[in-house]
Amino acid sequence: MSVTIKSGKEIEAMRIAGRITGETLKVIEAAVRPGITTKELDKLAEEYILSCGAKPSFKGYFGYPASICASVNDRVVHGIPSGQVLKEGDIISVDVGAFIGGFHGDAARTFGVGAISNENQRLIDVTRQSFFCGIKFAKDGNYLSDISAAIQDCAESAGFGVVRDYVGHGIGRSMHEDPQIPNYRNNKRGIKLRAGMTLAIEPMVNTGTHKVKVLGDGWTAVTKDGGFSAHYENTVLITPDGGEPDILTLV
Numbered sequence: 648m649s650v651t652i653k654s655g656k657e658i659e660a661m662r663i664a665g666r667i668t669g670e671t672l673k674v675i676e677a678a679v680r681p682g683i684t685t686k687e688l689d690k691l692a693e694e695y696i697l698s699c700g701a702k703p704s705f706k707g708y709f710g711y712p713a714s715i716c717a718s719v720n721d722r723v724v725h726g727i728p729s730g731q732v733l734k735e736g737d738i739i740s741v742d743v744g745a746f747i748g749g750f751h752g753d754a755a756r757t758f759g760v761g762a763i764s765n766e767n768q769r770l771i772d773v774t775r776q777s778f779f780c781g782i783k784f785a786k787d788g789n790y791l792s793d794i795s796a797a798i799q800d801c802a803e804s805a806g807f808g809v810v811r812d813y814v815g816h817g818i819g820r821s822m823h824e825d826p827q828i829p830n831y832r833n834n835k836r837g838i839k840l841r842a843g844m845t846l847a848i849e850p851m852v853n854t855g856t857h858k859v860k861v862l863g864d865g866w867t868a869v870t871k872d873g874g875f876s877a878h879y880e881n882t883v884l885i886t887p888d889g890g891e892p893d894i895l896t897l898v
């Protein structure tokens with residue numbers, strides 16, 4: 648296992664990839680409404696990424712056919728954009744990555760479509776909060792498991808389930824680098840965090856249990872119990888001397 652430490656120059660390149668990734672999510676957020684299809688959202692994302700001189704990180708990754716993952720309602724992650732029309736009350740998790748200058752950004756958000764239920768809004772809010780609980784510990788000298796435990800406690804104390812089958816990850820020249828970053832406790836303390844590490848931290852939270860299954864398309868993960876699911880992800884830089892982490896995909 649090898650965790651990369653980025654140089655100053657590499658960090659500047661990651662900032663650019665991160666900014667474009669975050670901006671792409673803003674483009675999607677502005678377009679989400681009843682009546683639009685997930686394929687249309689994918690096209691908007693791809694066009695924006697290309698217009699920035701970047702490439703969509705996901706397209707072609709292990710044969711993945713699109714530029715975003717679009718996971719609606721009980722879909723957890725890796726939903727493939729399609730002719731599915733969004734309707735009022737749906738929630739949609741959009742995950743996207745941009746590659747430029749040799750580096751990747753990776754980020755995800757869950758958006759409500761029109762007016763959504765209070766419970767779905769609470770799910771979205773808690774998922775986002777759990778990320779921020781976690782990154783309080785994303786500091787030079789802490790252990791990776793400090794982040795995982797804080798995310799789990801935040802989501803579970805709200806009565807939700809934290810997905811285990813998918814985890815966050817290091818990111819840089821490759822979209823998925825070491826270490827893996829679970830959103831729950833296991834019996835490992837994990838690596839010691841160091842300045843210059845760049846991590847994609849990404850809680851996936853379900854209204855019901857943590858259990859998921861993959862559909863026959865080989866990609867789409869759905870909740871086993873039919874509960875809804877939300878996702879919140881940013882690419883985060885660990886800064887020197889115990890400083891606050893730098894969130895590269897938050898624009």
Ligand code: MF3
Pocket residue numbers: 704705706708709711715716725742743744753754816847849880
């Ligand atoms: N962005 C996802 C992650 O956070 C990976 C997407 S898989 C792909 O790890 F195939 F869609 F690219």
Ligand code: CO
Pocket residue numbers: 753754815816847849880
């Ligand atoms: Co990721």
